[in-house]
Amino acid sequence: MAVDPCKQTSLHCLYYWADETPDSVYLTQPYPDGRVEDISWKQAADQVSCMAAHLNSLNLPEPSNIGILGKNSAHWVLADLAIWAAGHVSVPLYPTLNGETAAYVLEHSEAKLLFLGKLDGTADGWNDIRNHIPEDLPIISLPMSPRDDTPGWLEIIAGQTPAEPRLPASDKLATIVYTSGSTGRPKGVMHSFRTMISVADGLQQLFPVSSDERMLSYLPLAHVAERAAVETQSLCYGFHLYFANSLETFQADLQRARPTLFFSVPRLWMKFYLGINAKLPPKKQKLLFNLPIIGGAVKKKVLRQLGLDHCRAALTGAAPLSAEIVNWYRNLGLELLEVYGMSENFGYSHANRPGQARAGSVGMANPGVEHRIGEAGEIQVKSPGQMLGYYKNEEKTREDVTEDGFLKTGDMGEIDRDGTLRITGRVKDLFKTSKGKYVVPVPIESRFSHPWAEVVCVAGANQPQPCMMILLSDEARAELLAGADRGVLEQELAAQLDAVNAGCEAHEKVAFVVVVMEPWTMENGMLTPTMKIKRNVIEDFYNQQMDGWFSQKKKVVWEF
Structure with a gap:
């Protein structure tokens, strides 16, 4: 499928749709005061052209690297454009x-200006970041910015004559995406306009997309997946994009x-799943879902409550999701498809196909993608979305890309005879027990499933056996802290542990599970911005307690 010459880059696309469907709504933005703003394709293009004219007037070196800091919003996208x-x-x-990390990114990228967007210091890092922004860095505030002492987007475009946009060449550097960093300093992944748009072209062959679609943007736009x-x-494809206002309004935003x-x-x-379980316990679900006529109606009601009753395809990625949860959604009638990709290939690598999904796998290689298994079982991928390299780090680029152009993903996997890829863990996640045996934690974690367990982490380096830490859902923790009986839950967790261990080799068997007290969040550094566990941070946090847990010789250990 050839790329439309009128849509060679994302910027070409903006002006294409502004000409084709000028009055159609492109962006819908809710505000904290309850107001909702619709921005048409023509309005979006006009605002972008006016801001481009202002940026031209600043006489920045061409090209300059310009930062965008803020939660997802309509003006985040417009600033990018x-x-x-x-x-x-x-x-x-x-x-x-x-x-500290924000300061590093701004310094390493040599940012010449910063667009400062939606932040409030409650569920973001603004209270810390604000003290690390260089005083001499020019700032333009987007709507909902925490700063009111800088030039603002709306004020600038109101008095600005639009500039003729500079439509870029496809191979030109478009963006530098700093990795979310589960370990070490984030790396600056360079993508061209071609690598970005090739992803949309390839995905169209898997999931036919039209201008009639609707999507909600709420995962970080700073990440390549979003x-x-x-x-x-x-x-x-010119479809309508909605944004979420806050966690509190998320359900209403989704319904909109x-x-x-x-x-x-x-x-x-998992949170959606646990929320439904809290309202409709699994035993009752099983009973109702199996009733001939009522079952279908109940399933539709569940999807309607989630705001997903119009959803014809849903994607999950960034980390493994257990086959049990995937199948639960599919049983509801939601086509939940696991996909796989990395910052280094703009998220374009593997995907399950509609009607052909295989739970527990990330599907087959996407159109135009080559894959193979290299040394130590590491997945290697060559993708149309592959990066130009790491910014100011040629040595790391040479280390991560083979001489024949394959990206070393750092993930371990297996490819079956049909070309389906199953990820078995991270190369760096392997650890050794005190008996000298290697343990691969991800497959063990993926087999543990309990309706109240939100996240699990297998650890135990230099211990006799692995152990497993479990973070319960907010609702479950609240009930237990309020004095609910733990006996039944403890029995269920112990039984689930036995079931997991039945499929483990002797050196992999998990000695016990620990129900942890401290929530794992992005704010305390235990989750990446895409909500993957930072295994090394979690292990370091609990390391001093390991010996004490092992000495208790219990199947279930409680931190609270």
Whole structure:
């Protein structure tokens, strides 16, 4: 499928749809005061052209790297486009970064200006970041910015004559995406306009997309997954993009959008699942779902309550999701498809196909993608979305890309005879017990499933056997802290542990599970911005307690 010459890049796409469907709504933005703003394709293009004219007037070196810091919003996307229209390179920053890391990204990228967007210091890192922004760095505030002492987007465009956009060449550097960093300093992944738009072209062959779609943008736009699946696709195919206001209004925002396509990460799919379980216990679900006529109606009601009753395809990625949870959603009638990709290939690598999904796998290689298993079982991928390299780090680029152009993913996996890929863990996640035996934690974690267990982490380096830490759902923890009986839950966790161990080799058998007290969040550094566990941080946090847990010789250990 050839790329439309009128839509060579995301910026070309903006002006294409502004000409084709000028009055159709592109962006819908809710505000904290309850107001909801619709921005048409023509309005979006006009705002981008006006901001590009302003950026031109600043006489920045061409091209300059320009930061975008803020939660998802309509003007985050417009700022991204305006940076490109002025001939510059966008550098997104996660809103949950700590101040030190934000300062590092701004310094390493040599950012010449910062667009400061939606932040409030409650569920983001603003209170720390604010003290680490260089005093001499120019700032433009987007709507809902925490700063009112800088030039503002709306004020600037109100008095600005639009500039003729500089439509870029496909191979030009478009963005530097700093990895979410489960370990070490984030790396700056360089993507061209071609690598970005190739993703939308390839995904179209897997999930036919049209201008009639609706999507809700709420996962960090600073990450390639949201940028590829939501921003780039909405621009390429001209569909309506909605935004969420806050965690408290998320359900209402989802109901407003009624998405036809929905992308989420395992942590949130699990939260949805646990929320339904709290209202409709699993035993009752099983009974109702199996009733001939009533079952179908109940399933539709559940999807309607989730806001996903119009959704014809849903994607999950960034971390493993247990086959049991995937099948639960499919039983509801939601086509939940696991996909796989990395920052280094703009999220474009593997996907399960509609009607052909295989739970426990990430599907087959996407159109145009080659894959193979290299040394130590490591997955290697060559993708149309593959990065230009790491910014200012040629040595790391040479280390991670083979001489024949395959990306070393750092993930371990197996490819079956049909070409389906199953991920078995991270190369760096392997650890040795005190008996000298290697343990691969991810497959063990994926087999543990309890309706109250939100996240699990297998650890135990240099211990006789592995152990497993479990974070319960907020609702379950609240009930237990309020004095609910733990006996039944303890029996269920012990039984689930036995079931997991039945499939483990002797050296892999989990000695016990620990029900932890401290929530694992992005704010305390235990989760990445895409809600993957930071295994090394979690292990370091609990390391001193390991010997004490082992000495208790119990199947279930309680931290509270």
